[in-house]
Amino acid sequence: MLSTLRHAAIAAILASTALTSPAPAAEPSVSAPTSARFGAWGFDLSGRDLAVAPGADFYRYANGAYVKALVIPPDRSRYGSFDALSELSTERVRSVLESAAANRSATGEEAMIGAFYRAFMDEARVEALDAKPLATDLAAIEAVKDRTALASLMGEANSAYFGAVFGVGIGNDFKAPDRYAIYLAQGGLGLPDRDYYLKPSFAPQKAKYQAYVAQSLEAIGWPDPQGAAKAIVDFETAIAEASWSRVEQRDPVKSYNPMTVTELQALAPGFPWAAYLAAADLGSPAKIVVAEKSAFPKIAALYAATPLGTLKAWEAFNVVDNASPYLAKRFDDASFDFHSKTLSGQPEQKPRWKRAAAALDGDVGEAVGRIYVARYFPPESKAKMEALIGDLRTALAARIERVDWMSPATRAAALQKLSMLTVKVGYPSKWRDYSALTVSQDDLYGDVERANAFDWARQVKRLDGPVDRSEWGMTPQTVNAYYNPLNNEIVFPAAILQPPFFDPAADPAVNYGAIGAVIGHEMTHGFDDQGRQFDGKGALADWWAPEDAAKFQARTKRLGAQYSAFEPVPGAHLNGDLTMGENIADLGGLLVALDAYHVSLKGRPGPVLDGLTGDQRFFLGAAQVSRAAAREDDQRRRLVSDPHSPPHYRTNGPDRNIDAWYEAFGVKPGDAMYLPPDQRVHIW
Ligand SMILES: [Zn+2]
Numbered sequence: 001m002l003s004t005l006r007h008a009a010i011a012a013i014l015a016s017t018a019l020t021s022p023a024p025a026a027e028p029s030v031s032a033p034t035s036a037r038f039g040a041w042g043f044d045l046s047g048r049d050l051a052v053a054p055g056a057d058f059y060r061y062a063n064g065a066y067v068k069a070l071v072i073p074p075d076r077s078r079y080g081s082f083d084a085l086s087e088l089s090t091e092r093v094r095s096v097l098e099s100a101a102a103n104r105s106a107t108g109e110e111a112m113i114g115a116f117y118r119a120f121m122d123e124a125r126v127e128a129l130d131a132k133p134l135a136t137d138l139a140a141i142e143a144v145k146d147r148t149a150l151a152s153l154m155g156e157a158n159s160a161y162f163g164a165v166f167g168v169g170i171g172n173d174f175k176a177p178d179r180y181a182i183y184l185a186q187g188g189l190g191l192p193d194r195d196y197y198l199k200p201s202f203a204p205q206k207a208k209y210q211a212y213v214a215q216s217l218e219a220i221g222w223p224d225p226q227g228a229a230k231a232i233v234d235f236e237t238a239i240a241e242a243s244w245s246r247v248e249q250r251d252p253v254k255s256y257n258p259m260t261v262t263e264l265q266a267l268a269p270g271f272p273w274a275a276y277l278a279a280a281d282l283g284s285p286a287k288i289v290v291a292e293k294s295a296f297p298k299i300a301a302l303y304a305a306t307p308l309g310t311l312k313a314w315e316a317f318n319v320v321d322n323a324s325p326y327l328a329k330r331f332d333d334a335s336f337d338f339h340s341k342t343l344s345g346q347p348e349q350k351p352r353w354k355r356a357a358a359a360l361d362g363d364v365g366e367a368v369g370r371i372y373v374a375r376y377f378p379p380e381s382k383a384k385m386e387a388l389i390g391d392l393r394t395a396l397a398a399r400i401e402r403v404d405w406m407s408p409a410t411r412a413a414a415l416q417k418l419s420m421l422t423v424k425v426g427y428p429s430k431w432r433d434y435s436a437l438t439v440s441q442d443d444l445y446g447d448v449e450r451a452n453a454f455d456w457a458r459q460v461k462r463l464d465g466p467v468d469r470s471e472w473g474m475t476p477q478t479v480n481a482y483y484n485p486l487n488n489e490i491v492f493p494a495a496i497l498q499p500p501f502f503d504p505a506a507d508p509a510v511n512y513g514a515i516g517a518v519i520g521h522e523m524t525h526g527f528d529d530q531g532r533q534f535d536g537k538g539a540l541a542d543w544w545a546p547e548d549a550a551k552f553q554a555r556t557k558r559l560g561a562q563y564s565a566f567e568p569v570p571g572a573h574l575n576g577d578l579t580m581g582e583n584i585a586d587l588g589g590l591l592v593a594l595d596a597y598h599v600s601l602k603g604r605p606g607p608v609l610d611g612l613t614g615d616q617r618f619f620l621g622a623a624q625v626s627r628a629a630a631r632e633d634d635q636r637r638r639l640v641s642d643p644h645s646p647p648h649y650r651t652n653g654p655d656r657n658i659d660a661w662y663e664a665f666g667v668k669p670g671d672a673m674y675l676p677p678d679q680r681v682h683i684w
Pocket of ligand 1 (some may be wrong): 019522523525581582583
């Protein structure tokens with residue numbers, strides 16, 4: 001999609017901090033619950049599979065009947081707790097958009113999102129325009145006479161439909177987080193990961209990709225679409241070989257290579273950097289930060305050695321691929337068929353209004369979010385959430401104080417970092433101003449392009465100023481949460497503060513297991529294998545005594561080995577290194593939330609409900625938020641590209657390392673999930 005290159009350079013760091021990665025329906029209810037949404041006290045007892053013992057497979061024990069009965073909606077590649085809530089949020093966004101679109105006397109942002117929505121929903125006009133909106137961009141590609149001119153088009157990738165073999169983004173400087181820096185990153189791949197080009201197990205997808213490239217070129221009358229498609233896929237395969245793996249990209253120290261443009265030109269001489277940066281409106285910056293340093297000269301050399309005709313065909317395909325969701329049905333269907341059906345197994349395209357909601361969320365999301373919050377976010381949720389976060393912060397501090405492997409100096413630095421953590425709940429304190437953005441109900445293609453150009457201009461304009469720490473990286477209507485190491489902040493959008501994550505009417509044990517563990521998860525990201533390399537101000541700085549770092553790494557290595565042994569689909573194992581940060585956060589989040597639950601009981605045992613103790617309900621509440629089913633193609637895609645473990649392992653993976661889980665359910669040697677105490681990994 002058009003915005004995928006935005007922040008590309010820092011995406012490798014930030015991607016893993018979100019609670020979940022978005023998937024490519026429950027009937028909504030907007031009334032405030034008078035009783036718990038799930039079951040009598042917040043947990044769906046009927047979703048359990050009591051034929052499975054807790055120690056045999058806790059996820060199935062907690063969720064087995066639900067998962068067995070679950071039919072993934074045809075317009076989804078995965079469905080579960082996150083997705084059900086996300087459907088509810090999308091329904092609400094639909095009502096925001098439809099009322100804005102219907103209000104012809106609306107002014108300001110409401111008029112803007114109304115026009116954008118009408119433009120998206122006007123299928124007849126989109127159909128009548130067919131390929132016409134592409135004409136100017138394709139003519140610009142056809143007019144290219146040399147690689148410098150093509151690099152200029154690539155420089156516009158953040159503000160137009162063009163693709164680029166290197167991504168450029170603006171974000172906090174890793175070493176000086178009060179200032180912005182320009183980041184450059186490897187790019188150029190149309191498939192979800194380099195593995196799709198290089199591993200025989202993905203050969204069928206690669207073949208279908210080549211067919212899709214040919215089909216896209218044929219659709220615009222590009223000469224020799226078959227031959228061009230083969231050359232394009234060969235070119236990308238060579239880029240894939242040169243590219244860093246996602247595991248390598250997770251290393252913030254190796255990814256921070258500041259240099260001048262002159263030094264960059266010497267490092268990677270095959271690519272016309274000055275033209276590229278000028279076209280991105282970055283002029284001649286004094287400093288840029290290169291992410292995958294050793295890959296740059298190789299990709300630049302490929303750019304220099306590949307025939308200009310192939311590069312131009314590659315760029316034409318990128319424009320068609322990026323624009324297809326906003327073009328006539330023949331383009332949109334081809335894009336869906338490859339990206340969603342082939343890569344994720346999704347049988348049916350989403351209804352148009354859902355795609356409109358997603359597009360507006362990505363392009364003008366805060367304008368939508370402002371109305372969403374006024375309609376659907378009760379102010380008392382924010383106050384309750386802030387109190388809960390305070391309890392979790394106290395619990396994490398107590399845990400850091402008593403871990404047995406840390407020296408006093410590192411411990412003091414960790415506590416200081418935690419004390420500097422910033423918390424954001426619900427929605428931004430300062431909304432983005434879209435008043436300079438022009439939207440036309442007759443020009444969907446142009447609207448999306450202008451929205452992207454508008455946002456890139458906003459980022460470029462503030463480059464020399466101080467970092468605006470009030471900004472949000474997700475919209476309020478997003479069902480997710482994140483930790484941003486560069487701001488040392490945890491952020492919880494309004495839409496996640498609902499059942500089954502957060503239910504004011506539910507049993508506290510369930511809430512601590514659900515939203516409590518989510519809060520603990522995000523806090524733990526500040527102390528996972530990546531987050532621990534940043535200090536309280538958000539700077540990449542090593543505050544660890546070497547022997548403490550070595551002890552931390554020994555523990556995480558054992559955790560990684562546990563996860564790498566899991567085989568969710570035949571022949572495809574979990575990658576314990578790719579998912580390391582998330583697994584550490586899943587484990588730490590549960591422990592901190594359980595501590596906070598115990599503190600809330602003030603030393604008394606929790607009540608027994610339906611024969612279940614407080615601790616048992618805590619673990620069930622945690623398992624309930626993970627329940628989901630996914631199509632096999634989607635699972636295989638996520639195993640190589642998603643830093644999160646699959647739902648099953650986000651429950652069983654941490655639980656078997658938690659002593660209190662063994663006690664709560666009487667899990668004994670001989671049970672499938674049992675680990676002897678000396679094999680359980682304790683980090684935080
Ligand atoms: Zn996370």
